[in-house]
Amino acid sequence: MATLKELSQREELLAGGHRLCAGCGASIVVRQILLAAGKNVVVSSATGCLEVATTIYPYTSWRVPFIHSAFENSAATACGVEAMYQSLKRKGKLPVDEEIRFIAFGGDGGTYDIGLQSLSGGLERGHDFLYVCYDNGAYMNTGIQRSSSTPLGADTTTSPAGKVIPGKQQYRKDLTDVVEAHHIPYLAQASPHNWKDLTRKVEKALSIRGPKFLNVIAPCHRGWRSGVDQAIELARLAVETCFWPLYEVENGKVTINYKPKTKKPVTEWMKLQGRFKHLFNPENEHILQRLQEGIDAKWENLLRREEGSGQ
Amino acid sequence: MGKPVAMTGNIAVANAMRQINPDVCAAYPITPSTEVMQQFASFVADGKVDTELVTVESEHSAMSACIGAAAAGGRVMTATSANGLALMWEMLYIASGNRLPIVMMVVNRALSAPINIHGDHSDGMGARDSGWIQFYSENAQEAYDNLIQAVVIGQNRDVRLPVMVGMDGFIISHSIENLELLSDQQVKDFIGEYIPLYPLLNIKQPVTFGPLDLQDYYSEHKRQQAEAMKLAKPVILKVAQDFAAVSGRKYGFFETYRLEDAEIAILTLGSSAGTARFVVDEARERGVKVGLIKLRLFRPFPMEELQAALGQVKALAVMDRCDSFGAAGGPVFSEVRSALYDLSPRPAVINYIYGLGGRDLGIAHIEQVIRDLQEIRQTGKVKELITYLTVRE
Numbered sequence: 001m002a003t004l005k006e007l008s009q010r011e012e013l014l015a016g017g018h019r020l021c022a023g024c025g026a027s028i029v030v031r032q033i034l035l036a037a038g039k040n041v042v043v044s045s046a047t048g049c050l051e052v053a054t055t056i057y058p059y060t061s062w063r064v065p066f067i068h069s070a071f072e073n074s075a076a077t078a079c080g081v082e083a084m085y086q087s088l089k090r091k092g093k094l095p096v097d098e099e100i101r102f103i104a105f106g107g108d109g110g111t112y113d114i115g116l117q118s119l120s121g122g123l124e125r126g127h128d129f130l131y132v133c134y135d136n137g138a139y140m141n142t143g144i145q146r147s148s149s150t151p152l153g154a155d156t157t158t159s160p161a162g163k164v165i166p167g168k169q170q171y172r173k174d175l176t177d178v179v180e181a182h183h184i185p186y187l188a189q190a191s192p193h194n195w196k197d198l199t200r201k202v203e204k205a206l207s208i209r210g211p212k213f214l215n216v217i218a219p220c221h222r223g224w225r226s227g228v229d230q231a232i233e234l235a236r237l238a239v240e241t242c243f244w245p246l247y248e249v250e251n252g253k254v255t256i257n258y259k260p261k262t263k264k265p266v267t268e269w270m271k272l273q274g275r276f277k278h279l280f281n282p283e284n285e286h287i288l289q290r291l292q293e294g295i296d297a298k299w300e301n302l303l304r305r306e307e308g309s310g311q
Numbered sequence: 312m313g314k315p316v317a318m319t320g321n322i323a324v325a326n327a328m329r330q331i332n333p334d335v336c337a338a339y340p341i342t343p344s345t346e347v348m349q350q351f352a353s354f355v356a357d358g359k360v361d362t363e364l365v366t367v368e369s370e371h372s373a374m375s376a377c378i379g380a381a382a383a384g385g386r387v388m389t390a391t392s393a394n395g396l397a398l399m400w401e402m403l404y405i406a407s408g409n410r411l412p413i414v415m416m417v418v419n420r421a422l423s424a425p426i427n428i429h430g431d432h433s434d435g436m437g438a439r440d441s442g443w444i445q446f447y448s449e450n451a452q453e454a455y456d457n458l459i460q461a462v463v464i465g466q467n468r469d470v471r472l473p474v475m476v477g478m479d480g481f482i483i484s485h486s487i488e489n490l491e492l493l494s495d496q497q498v499k500d501f502i503g504e505y506i507p508l509y510p511l512l513n514i515k516q517p518v519t520f521g522p523l524d525l526q527d528y529y530s531e532h533k534r535q536q537a538e539a540m541k542l543a544k545p546v547i548l549k550v551a552q553d554f555a556a557v558s559g560r561k562y563g564f565f566e567t568y569r570l571e572d573a574e575i576a577i578l579t580l581g582s583s584a585g586t587a588r589f590v591v592d593e594a595r596e597r598g599v600k601v602g603l604i605k606l607r608l609f610r611p612f613p614m615e616e617l618q619a620a621l622g623q624v625k626a627l628a629v630m631d632r633c634d635s636f637g638a639a640g641g642p643v644f645s646e647v648r649s650a651l652y653d654l655s656p657r658p659a660v661i662n663y664i665y666g667l668g669g670r671d672l673g674i675a676h677i678e679q680v681i682r683d684l685q686e687i688r689q690t691g692k693v694k695e696l697i698t699y700l701t702v703r704e
Contacts, residue, residue: 039514051523055519055521055522055523056523057522057528058528062519063517064514065514065517065518067382067519067521068521068522069378069379069402069405070375070401070405073375076372076376077375079367079379080365080379080387081382083335083376083380084363084381084383084384084387084512085512086363087334087363087380088385088512091334094512121367121368121369125366
C-alpha cells in the first residue's frame with residue numbers, strides 16, 4: 001500500500017479551483033480515491049454536486065478522462081466505457097500494456113434511489129469497474145431533500161421537522177447489504193477520516209477483476225447543518241458510534257476493519273448536526289432511542305456475520 | 312449485383328449489423344425489435360462478429376451504455392421500439408448533445424396506453440426534436456440500406472450526430488421479403504475505419520465529457536448541433552451517391568413517383584408508400600394526375616427540397632401514422648404544410664391520421680384520399696383539414 005509520504009508526492013488528479021463548498025466531504029473522498037488509483041483511470045459521474053461543481057464549462061477539475069451523462073446512470077455509462085475498452089483491447093486497437101481502470105461515482109440519491117437499477121445491472125453483468133457511492137445522506141445538490149439513505153429522524157426539506165411530523169420517519173436503506181446480495185468479489189464501507197483504510201480499499205478494489213463497490217461516508221455541512229471544518233470529525237464520529245461501520249466483504253468473507261474500543265452513543269455524532277436538533281427535545285426521545293436500537297442491532301449483526309464468515 | 316435473399320426486416324437489419332460489426336452493442340429486448348438483437352446475439356455467440364454485447368437491464372441503460380461506449384471511442388449500435396425508445400428519451404438528447412454517432416434501429420411501434428405492440432410512428436415522432444438524424448424505411452431492403460448508410464453519415468466529421476433508422480413494426484419487421492445483401496467486404500469497405508474524436512480511452516489526453524454548461528455557453532452548443540444537422544444534408548446525399556455506386560440502389564431525402572405532371576399528390580413515409588404507389592398507378596390508368604412523394608429523411612427536415620418538388624401540385628394529402636394531440640395536425644403534416652407556406656400559388660394541404668397501432672391501410676382508403684384531393688382540385692375548397700382514416704367514428 002502507498003505510504004502517506006508517497007501519496008503526498010503524487011499529482012492531485014482532482015484539481016483545485018472547483019466550486020464544491022469549502023469543507024466538502026465528497027471532494028476529500030474523491031481526492032483520496034484518485035490519489036490511490038493513479039492516472040490510468042476513466043471516471044464516470046452521476047449528476048450531482050460532484051459533477052456540476054467540477055465541470056463548469058469551459059473548465060474541468062478532472063485530470064483523468066471523465067464522463068457525465070445523467071443522474072441515474074453513472075454505472076451504466078461506466079459499463080459502456082468499460083465494454084468499449086474490452087472490445088478495442090480484444091481487437092488490438094488499444095495498447096495491451098496500458099491497463100485502464102474504471103471508477104463510477106454517484107451520491108446517495110444517484111445510487112440508493114434513482115441509480116439503483118443501473119448499479120444493480122452493472123454489478124450483475126460483471127463489468128470490471130469500481131462503483132463509489134459518496135454518501136451524504138440526502139439530495140444535497142437539489143437543496144437537501146431526503147433520500148433513502150437519510151437517517152431516521154433527520155430534518156430535510158422534504159422530510160422537515162414540523163409540528164406534527166418530527167423529520168424522516170423511516171430507517172435508512174442499507175445499500176451496502178443490497179450490493180452484497182449481488183455476490184460481487186469485493187465491497188466495502190469506508191470513511192475519509194481513515195485515509196489509510198480508504199486507500200487500501202481502493203488499491204485492493206482496483207486490483208480485483210470484476211465489479212467492486214465502495215460506500216464512503218461524505219459529510220456535507222450544508223445538509224448536516226454542521227461546521228465548515230467538521231467533515232473529518234463527523235466522519236470519525238460516524239465510525240466511532242458505529243453508525244458507519246468500516247468493513248469489507250471479499251468473496252463473501254466479512255471483515256470489520258475497525259472496532260471502537262468503546263462504542264460511543266450515536267447522539268455524540270448527532271449533536272454536532274443541526275439536522276437532528278429537534279430530536280433532542282424531550283418529546284422526541286423515542287426517536288433517538290429507535291435510532292440507537294437500529295444501529296446497535298446492525299452492529300451486533302455485523303459482528304455475528306464476521307464471526308460466522310470466518311469459520 | 313448483391314446477393315438475393317428472403318428474410319424478415321429484423322433479420323435483414325441484424326445482418327446489416329453483422330456486416331457493420333460494431334465494437335459495442337448495448338440492448339434491451341422489446342417487441343417488435345427483439346428479433347434484431349436475438350439474431351445479433353447468435354452472431355456474437357457464433358463468433359461471426361467480435362462485438363462486445365452488453366445485455367443491459369433497461370433501455371435507459373442501453374442508451375447510457377451506448378453513450379459511454381461511443382465516448383470511449385468506437386462504433387456503437389442498438390435497436391429498440393416504442394416504450395423502449397420512450398424510456399431512452401432523456402438519453403437521446405445526451406447522445407446528440409455529446410455529438411456521439413450512435414446508430415440505432417427503431418422498429419416503429421405504437422406507444423402505450425393502451426398497450427399495443429404494432430406498427431405506427433408515435434415512437435420515432437416523439438423523438439423528433441432529440442437531435443438525432445431520422446430515416447424511415449419502406450421495406451426491409453431500405454431498412455438494411457439505410458442502416459449501412461447511417462453509420463457513414465453519423466461518423467462524418469462535419470456531422471457527428473446519432474442516427475436512427477425506422478421501419479414499421481411487424482409490417483416490415485416480421486414480414487419476409489426478397490432483398491439484396493451487399494457482400495461483407497462491400498459493407499466493410501463502405502463504412503471504412505472509424506476514427507473517434509477525443510476518445511475517453513486516450514488516457515494520455517484526458518477529456519471531460521458532459522460538463523455543466525450554463526447561460527454563457529449552452530446556446531452556442533445547441534446552435535452547433537443545429538449547424539451539424541444542416542451540414543448533414545449534403546453528407547446524406549453524398550453517402551447515398553456512394554451507396555448507389557456499390558449497390559445500384561438510389562436514395563435521396565425522399566422519392567417522388569409520377570410527380571412531374573401531378574396536380575394532386577400524396578405524401579407518406581414508411582411501409583404505406585407501397586400501397587400508395589399501387590393506388591397511384593391505378594388512378595393514373597383512369598387519367599387522374601396523381602403523384603406520390605415518399606419521405607425517407609425526416610430529420611433534418613428537407614424543407615427547401617420539398618418546396619421544389621411540390622411547387623406545381625394543387626392539392627397534397629399528408630399521411631401521418633401518428634397523432635399529435637391538440638396540435639395543428641400530425642407531425643409530418645404540420646412541417647410539410649409549413650414548408651409549403653411560402654409557395655405561390657400555395658397548394659392546399661390536408662392531413663390524414665391513419666394506421667395507428669398497426670391498423671391496416673387498405674387500397675380503398677387511399678382511393679378515398681385521391682377522391683378527396685380531386686374534389687379539392689375541382690372546388691378549391693378544403694372541407695376537412697385533418698381527418699382520421701382507418702378508424703370507426
